Amino acid sequence: MRIRKKFLLYFLALSSALLSALGSGIDTTISRWFITDPWTLGIACFFGGVIIALLFTLAFSLPFKGKSLGSRVMDPSFTRLRMIRKEEVKYQILAAFGNAVSTLGYFALLVIIVDPSVVMPFSQLVILYLVLAEAITEKNVPTLTEIQSSLIVTFGAILGSISLSGTLNLTSLVLVFLVINPGWMIYSVYQRKLKLLKIDEKPNDSLNIRFWNVLFAFLITVAIVGMYDMTSGSQHVQEGIAASFIHFNWVALVAISTFFALVLYIRALGIGKASVTQAVKSTTVVFAIPVSLLLSSLGIIDPFSTDPVMLLIKFIGVVLMILGIASFALTLVKAYVFIKVKPGYSIDETMKKLWDIRGVNRVTATAGPYDFIIKIRMRTLLKGYEGVVRKLEGIEAIDKYRWESVLKDWENI
Numbered sequence: 159m160r161i162r163k164k165f166l167l168y169f170l171a172l173s174s175a176l177l178s179a180l181g182s183g184i185d186t187t188i189s190r191w192f193i194t195d196p197w198t199l200g201i202a203c204f205f206g207g208v209i210i211a212l213l214f215t216l217a218f219s220l221p222f223k224g225k226s227l228g229s230r231v232m233d234p235s236f237t238r239l240r241m242i243r244k245e246e247v248k249y250q251i252l253a254a255f256g257n258a259v260s261t262l263g264y265f266a267l268l269v270i271i272v273d274p275s276v277v278m279p280f281s282q283l284v285i286l287y288l289v290l291a292e293a294i295t296e297k298n299v300p301t302l303t304e305i306q307s308s309l310i311v312t313f314g315a316i317l318g319s320i321s322l323s324g325t326l327n328l329t330s331l332v333l334v335f336l337v338i339n340p341g342w343m344i345y346s347v348y349q350r351k352l353k354l355l356k357i358d359e360k361p362n363d364s365l366n367i368r369f370w371n372v373l374f375a376f377l378i379t380v381a382i383v384g385m386y387d388m389t390s391g392s393q394h395v396q397e398g399i400a401a402s403f404i405h406f407n408w409v410a411l412v413a414i415s416t417f418f419a420l421v422l423y424i425r426a427l428g429i430g431k432a433s434v435t436q437a438v439k440s441t442t443v444v445f446a447i448p449v450s451l452l453l454s455s456l457g458i459i460d461p462f463s464t465d466p467v468m469l470l471i472k473f474i475g476v477v478l479m480i481l482g483i484a485s486f487a488l489t490l491v492k493a494y495v496f497i498k499v500k501p502g503y504s505i506d507e508t509m510k511k512l513w514d515i516r517g518v519n520r521v522t523a524t525a526g527p528y529d530f531i532i533k534i535r536m537r538t539l540l541k542g543y544e545g546v547v548r549k550l551e552g553i554e555a556i557d558k559y560r561w562e563s564v565l566k567d568w569e570n571i
Contacts, residue, residue: 170426171438174419179445181415182268187458188412189269192405193398196265197383201398203416204261204376206409211369211417215239218365228365233425236363242370243357249348250367254374256344258382261375263337270330287343307437310482313475346427346436353428364424368417437482443475492564495550497530503555505529515549528560 185203193199218228219238228236242250349371355362383394402409426435453459499508505523512521512532520533534546550559 167426167429167435168438170422170429171435172441174422174426175439175442176445177415177419177422178439178442179449181412181419182442182446183449183453184408184411184415185265185268186453188405188408189265190458192408193401194269195394195397196262196269197386197392197394198398198401199265199269200258200262200379201383201395202402202405202409203265203412204258204372204379205399205402206406207372207413207416208376210410210413211372212239214414214417215365215369228363232421233363233365235361236365237360239369240357240366242366245355246352246357246362246370249352249355250370250374251378253345253348253352254371254378256341256346256348257371257375258341258378260338260341260345262379262382263333263341267330267333267338270333287339307482310478313478349424350427353424361428364421364428367424368421371420372417491536493534494562494564495532495534495546496528496560496562497532497550498527498557498559499529499555500557508553508555511553511555515546517546 189196189199193202215228216239218226218232218236220227222230226237349367352367353362353364357363380395383398386392387394423435423439426439429435430438450459497512499505509521509523509530512518512530515532517534517536518532519535522531522533523529524531536545547561550556
């Protein structure tokens with residue numbers, strides 16, 4: 159089945175958001191009834207996550223109608239579970255560190271606040287971090303539209319948390335701004351780099367990326383919690399592994415929802431910018447509301463205010479988030495530029511100059527009438543012509559070029 163790339167991005171990110179919201183409800187139940195210590199809970203969930211990720215990845219490696227089952231139902235790039243490649247190790251370690259830090263911070267915040275519909279909005283502040291990171295790592299200065307959309311989504315997420323039960327203290331603010339969101343930013347940036355890598359001349363697949371990430375994240379979490387245990391005299395590592403067996407049914411539910419949520423999220427990262435993907439995934443704030451209502455009705459969390467003013471504030475927050483996400487989605491412009499180089503000029507030197515142009519995120523050398531094809535993404539067509547075309551005209555080696563705007567992209571679902 160083929161689907162337009164834009165719609166596939168929305169489908170993947172929204173599905174990931176829904177699974178994340180459901181997972182947050184399970185997390186809350188575990189942290190309230192079974193494993194109340196965040197360090198122990200983090201170890202238990204990562205240990206269970208490794209087991210579940212291995213089982214599912216092996217199952218998806220089984221052949222089905224000439225391809226692997228995972229290729230049929232999850233990611234067309236997936237063939238089978240494989241060993242990690244040398245070029246992936248650096249990115250996996252960095253992504254796993256971000257995953258470990260943000261997850262431990264998330265569990266700590268969940269234990270303090272309890273209500274997932276309060277916790278989830280504050281994790282969406284990462285959009286601001288991602289826009290800043292992309293400006294640095296992808297040579298793409300954010301436009302006014304990107305900044306406005308990021309702020310709208312961020313403030314919408316904050317407003318979306320105000321009407322529910324739970325209070326924020328200094329520890330919570332430190333976790334939100336210095337642990338959870340920076341950790342998730344690191345995770346998102348390097349997971350996207352992994353998804354864009356070519357493995358055996360094929361796009362990297364999200365299932366192998368997820369399995370190796372959760373394994374590395376578990377090892378890093380053990381190292382972090384182990385150091386805390388040595389200084390405090392506690393035994394959270396041993397208790398966490400033991401708890402994962404004692405409460406395996408609940409831990410497995412967390413691991414399954416997280417596995418599929420992040421596999422879908424990683425696939426989405428390979429299609430769109432990290433900030434755009436995260437903006438769409440921010441709808442987890444909306445999905446978390448009925449989850450909190452269900453938890454409240456079951457007595458897992460305390461009832462929260464039904465004051466009309468507070469509900470109106472939450473409604474305004476949700477509307478702001480939807481507007482911000484729509485703004486992100488509707489303003490993206492993509493184009494390909496076909497470039498012919500004059501005889502006698504260095505191909506390598508010209509490629510470096512093309513790569514240094516802001517907005518260019520791929521440079522491909524080709525055989526045929528053109529020497530290069532560059533892929534461009536920007537927020538406005540005006541920005542492209544003012545920035546990219548002016549730079550192209552300033553490169554002496556370029557003989558001629560042809561600009562082709564992208565109307566629609568399709569990809570296998």
